[in-house]
Amino acid sequence: MEQRLSTSLSGNQISITPAHTIRLILGDQLNPRHHWFENTDPGVLYVLMEVRQETDYVLHHAQKIIAIFAAMRAFAGKLRQQGHRVRYVTLDDPSNRHSITDNLDALFARYQAQRMQWQLPDEWRLDQCLQNWAKAGTFEYETVDTDHFLTDRNEMSHLFKGRKQWLMEHFYRVMRRKWNVLIAADGSPVGGKWNFDKENRKPWPGTPAEPDDTRSVHDHSALWAMIEGCGVKSFGDSQAQTFRWPCDRDEALSQLEAFVEHTLPHFGDYEDAMSVSSERLFHSLLSFALNTKMLHPLEVVRRVEQAHEAGHAPLAAVEGFIRQIIGWREYVRGIYWSQMPGYDQLNGLDHHRPLPSWFWTGQTRMNCLRHSIGQSLKTAHAHHIQRLMVIGNFSLLAGLDPQELHRWYLGVYIDAFEWVELPNTAGMSQWADQGLIATKPYVSSAAYIDRMSDYCKTCHYNKKQKTSDQACPFNALYWNFFEHHGPTLRQNPRLVMAYRQIGKMNNEQRAEIRNRAQWILEHIESL
Numbered sequence: 001m002e003q004r005l006s007t008s009l010s011g012n013q014i015s016i017t018p019a020h021t022i023r024l025i026l027g028d029q030l031n032p033r034h035h036w037f038e039n040t041d042p043g044v045l046y047v048l049m050e051v052r053q054e055t056d057y058v059l060h061h062a063q064k065i066i067a068i069f070a071a072m073r074a075f076a077g078k079l080r081q082q083g084h085r086v087r088y089v090t091l092d093d094p095s096n097r098h099s100i101t102d103n104l105d106a107l108f109a110r111y112q113a114q115r116m117q118w119q120l121p122d123e124w125r126l127d128q129c130l131q132n133w134a135k136a137g138t139f140e141y142e143t144v145d146t147d148h149f150l151t152d153r154n155e156m157s158h159l160f161k162g163r164k165q166w167l168m169e170h171f172y173r174v175m176r177r178k179w180n181v182l183i184a185a186d187g188s189p190v191g192g193k194w195n196f197d198k199e200n201r202k203p204w205p206g207t208p209a210e211p212d213d214t215r216s217v218h219d220h221s222a223l224w225a226m227i228e229g230c231g232v233k234s235f236g237d238s239q240a241q242t243f244r245w246p247c248d249r250d251e252a253l254s255q256l257e258a259f260v261e262h263t264l265p266h267f268g269d270y271e272d273a274m275s276v277s278s279e280r281l282f283h284s285l286l287s288f289a290l291n292t293k294m295l296h297p298l299e300v301v302r303r304v305e306q307a308h309e310a311g312h313a314p315l316a317a318v319e320g321f322i323r324q325i326i327g328w329r330e331y332v333r334g335i336y337w338s339q340m341p342g343y344d345q346l347n348g349l350d351h352h353r354p355l356p357s358w359f360w361t362g363q364t365r366m367n368c369l370r371h372s373i374g375q376s377l378k379t380a381h382a383h384h385i386q387r388l389m390v391i392g393n394f395s396l397l398a399g400l401d402p403q404e405l406h407r408w409y410l411g412v413y414i415d416a417f418e419w420v421e422l423p424n425t426a427g428m429s430q431w432a433d434q435g436l437i438a439t440k441p442y443v444s445s446a447a448y449i450d451r452m453s454d455y456c457k458t459c460h461y462n463k464k465q466k467t468s469d470q471a472c473p474f475n476a477l478y479w480n481f482f483e484h485h486g487p488t489l490r491q492n493p494r495l496v497m498a499y500r501q502i503g504k505m506n507n508e509q510r511a512e513i514r515n516r517a518q519w520i521l522e523h524i525e526s527l
Contacts, residue, residue, distance in 0.1 A: 019045035019085065019111040024104065024118040026126065027054065027068045028417055030075045031293035032249050034119070034147045040083040045111055048072050049089035052098035055232045057125070058411045062238035063380040065227055066220050067245040067414055071292055073223075074247045087111075091230045100126075101133040108139065116141040120153075122333070122419045124340040148293045149333060150179060150326065156334025166335065166436055169195065172327035181301055181326055182308075182319060195323070196268070196316035203452050204273035210281055211262040216251050218243040235360055236377045236412065245288055245380075245414060252289035256300060259284040260307050268317030272385045274453035276367070279375050283383045284321070287415035290329070297325050324384075332423040335437060344406060344418075346426055348434035349441075349485060351399040356524050359408055364527050366473060367459035368449050369394060380414035385452065387413075388442055392429030396443055397477035398521060402430040440494040443481060446472040467516040473527055480517030483510065 020043040023036060027048075036046075050069055069091070076088045089096050089103055097103050107113070116134060120143050121127045134141040145152075159174065160166040173194055176183060182190040224240035246252040266282045273281060289295045301322050308318040336343065358364040362374035372386040382391070387409070395405050406425045410416050427437035446463040450456040456463040456472070465471035466479070482489065482498050490499055502510070520527065 016110060017042075019043055019113050021045070021115040021117060022047055022104065022107060022111065022113045024100070024116070024130075025072075025075070026119070026121060027072050028122060028292045029119050029146055030071050030248075031146065031148060031296075032075070032078060033296070036119075036144070037079065037082065037084065042085060044085060045107075045113070046076075046079055046084055046086045047089070047104070047107060048076050048086070049096070049100065049103050050091040051089070051096065051100055051103065052091075052230075052232070053100055055091075055227075055234075058407045060234055060411045061236040061377075061380040061414065062224070062227075062234040062240075063236060063243070063245065064411070064414045064416075065232065065234055066224055066238060066240060066243060067247075067288060067380075068292070069227070070218065070220055070223060070243070070247045071294070078248065090226075091232070092226055101129060104133070108137075114139055117144060119144055119146045122146070122417060124336075124418070146293060148296060149330060150175065150297060151330050151334060153334075153337040156331070157338040159334075160338075165439065166338075167439070168327055168331045168437070171331045171334070172323060175326045175330060179298065179301075179326065181305060181322060182315075191315045191319070196319045197323075199316040200268040200271050200320045201452070202269045202273060203454075204270045204275050204278070204281060206275075206277065208266055210278045211258075213244065213280065214258045214262075215244040215246065215255055215285075218247065236380060239379075246294065249289075249294045252286070252294040255289065256284075256286060256295065256303060259286065260303055260312070264304060264307055264313045264317055264321065266317070268314060268320045271317075271320055271383075272452055274368075274372070274383075274386055274390070274449075274455060276371050276454055276458065279379055279381075281383070285381065290325070291415050291417055291420060297329065301326050329420065332427075332437075333419050335423040335427065336419040339423075339433070339436070343426060343433070344403065344422055346432040346434075347402055348432050349396075349399070349430075349488065351396075351430070351432075352401050353399045353521070353524075355395075355400055355404050355408060356527075358525070358527075365460035366394075366527055367461075368453065368455035371455060376412050380412065382413070387424070388429055389444060389448060389452070390455075392425070393443055393449075394474065394477075396430050396441060397474065397481045398524060402426055402432040405430060434488075435492075440492055441481075441485075441489070443478060444474070445478040446474045449474065467512040471516065473520045476513050476516035477520060479505075479510075479513045483514065 023044055023046050025046055025048050055065055076086050079086050087107065097106060116139055118130055121130065159171065184190050219241050220243045221240045224238050246255055263282045263284065270282050286295065286300065290297060304318050304321055307313040308315055359373060362370055362377055364370050368390045372382055372390040376382045406422055409425045410418060410421050423437060426432040429442065431438060431441040446456060450463050461472040462470045463472050466475040479502065482502060489495055
């Protein structure tokens with residue numbers, strides 16, 4: 001009798017028939033339009049696996065674990081429907097060794113495979129793990145592209161070779177021309193400018209109303225119970241019974257259409273705005289679908305471009321959104337692959353303070369941080385200004401350890417994979433790379449947060465005061481940051497105004513700021 005083995009997915013069974021090739025699909029490689037799937041071959045076995053290696057390398061938000069596993073399961077089901085052979089190893093499968101390569105060793109022996117193929121991983125640790133494993137084996141192996149990104153891993157290195165700073169604006173213009181995005185017939189940018197960022201900095205007054213959340217709702221309580229039952233540690237609200245993140249490409253496409261129809265027209269005006277009354281405002285929430293490859297970046301860009309051509313969305317909104325995808329997203333991936341290994345260990349300002357405990361609870365009297373961190377813990381999402389100019393801003397001013405912060409960002413956000421998260425955190429947010437990405441540290445006092453949000457209106461602290469007991473901690477920390485890092489930052493031409501203002505302060509004022517900042521840092525847990 002032929003031996004049979006449970007796939008641990010939907011109760012299906014597959015025979016242990018030899019497979020000449022095993023193809024590995026990682027949890028962020030859920031691209032149904034990949035060239036692998038154009039034809040079926042009974043000698044090819046597709047392998048997906050839920051392993052503790054991936055749930056445990058940092059502490060992850062509960063929704064991130066659920067979303068990736070649910071999407072992987074849905075993807076495996078679609079492949080089976082198309083006639084492909086699939087071996088899906090669930091977290092609770094008794095045969096699961098909870099290591100990608102250990103599982104592959106067992107599967108190679110079981111299926112008598114002769115050849116291994118995998119799509120290029122987007123994280124350094126997985127790329128090295130698979131390369132080292134394959135080189136030590138006795139089988140043939142081959143890597144293929146993911147058919148997803150608009151640049152290859154090394155394109156940025158060639159583009160910026162010999163340059164001290166790798167500025168995104170230069171890269172963005174190259175990408176616009178390369179892919180003919182928002183380019184007029186004469187080769188100039190549509191609208192006469194490359195960048196409409198100055199038009200996209202309005203606070204939200206409460207109108208227009210935030211669009212309804214039309215994403216599908218899933219009950220993943222059984223999946224979550226299994227994850228918890230296996231002992232996986234996590235943090236944040238699971239929302240397992242009312243889960244809204246997309247599980248497959250069809251849902252992701254529906255989400256894209258809803259964004260273009262109802263949200264994109266207002267995206268530009270309020271893309272930097274923040275409010276206690278809204279968790280989404282006019283953001284697309286497409287980053288999870290993009291980063292797991294359910295959607296291709298160019299199809300998203302073309303759809304948004306079409307909306308402008310049809311007169312449905314203003315150019316500033318369309319350009320601002322496209323810049324995030326064809327510009328920033330591809331740019332940080334290029335930074336990541338050009339600077340790894342070692343980029344995750346950079347600490348250019350020598351910051352070592354541990355994260356306060358309220359990063360895991362949101363319980364702080366600083367309203368901007370309470371809302372931004374609380375939202376992150378609740379939804380596994382916050383938009384770029386909350387990440388950069390609230391959470392990241394405080395972290396930099398307070399001298400929090402950038403490597404510890406990197407692990408928090410990597411775990412808390414549903415769209416966070418190291419290739420995109422690390423350059424944003426270490427480079428753009430914490431200046432740990434000493435200006436490779438950012439021309440200056442992105443810090444502000446309470447004034448910027450007040451200008452772009454309503455957080456300060458209901459805060460325990462006073463946004464205008466610097467050194468009193470009720471003064472907003474951002475204010476003293478802001479000036480103290482520039483004083484403390486004067487030897488490193490004083491010559492930066494973009495910081496002339498900050499140091500000019502410090503120069504106007506008398507010794508007593510500067511001492512008061514230093515003392516207040518020191519008190520804040522000593523009492524950071526109780527802020």
